[in-house]
Amino acid sequence: MGLDSSPGRRAVSRSARPLYDDLLSRGGMDSMLLTLWLIIGAVTFGAVLEEFGLITRLVDPLARSARSTGRLFFTVFACAFGLNIVAGDQYIALVLPSRVFRLEFARRGLAATNLSRLAADSGTVTSALVPWNSCGAFMGAVLGVPTLSYLPHAVFNYANPALSVLYGMTGFKIEKTAPVAADTEPDAQ
Numbered sequence: 001m002g003l004d005s006s007p008g009r010r011a012v013s014r015s016a017r018p019l020y021d022d023l024l025s026r027g028g029m030d031s032m033l034l035t036l037w038l039i040i041g042a043v044t045f046g047a048v049l050e051e052f053g054l055i056t057r058l059v060d061p062l063a064r065s066a067r068s069t070g071r072l073f074f075t076v077f078a079c080a081f082g083l084n085i086v087a088g089d090q091y092i093a094l095v096l097p098s099r100v101f102r103l104e105f106a107r108r109g110l111a112a113t114n115l116s117r118l119a120a121d122s123g124t125v126t127s128a129l130v131p132w133n134s135c136g137a138f139m140g141a142v143l144g145v146p147t148l149s150y151l152p153h154a155v156f157n158y159a160n161p162a163l164s165v166l167y168g169m170t171g172f173k174i175e176k177t178a179p180v181a182a183d184t185e186p187d188a189q
Helices: 018-024 028-051 054-065 069-086 090-107 112-129 134-143 147-153 155-170
Strands: 002-004 012-014
Touching: 028 054, 028 090, 028 134, 054 069, 054 090, 069 090, 069 112, 069 155, 090 112, 112 134, 112 147, 112 155, 134 147
Parallel strands: none
Antiparallel strands: 002 012
């Protein structure tokens, strides 16, 4: 087994196993660089939005207008899915809603596990449905199938967030805690 590489060309593996040769000759980090730049750019964009307080200014009015638990759950879902569309990375869609809505969940006496589950169900799972999101772009490239082509078959990716929001509307499996005062941080409990 050996690697044949000339300056300016990709290394090509030559072994007795064609499957290994194909795997080892696909370009490594170089072939994944576009996806890596997309992730780095999206995370940087999210950090800038959070640092300047733009996310909080957009989300606070939404949280205040969500009078019921079901509406609050739907608002978190919409925020996470919207961040998947706008920011282009599932990590932002998972972390930012969790941080922004943490205090609102504590004020309403809703356990942090509810927010964690909802953010994961909304931000992580729906990222594969957005073609320009890092997750959707990666899956489309690896599978060789455009994101919108596998969308109708990705039942888990849209049924799971819908069930989470339905749980919030019905109160089914929603854990409660003692409400926290508006001026208190939830970590101080």
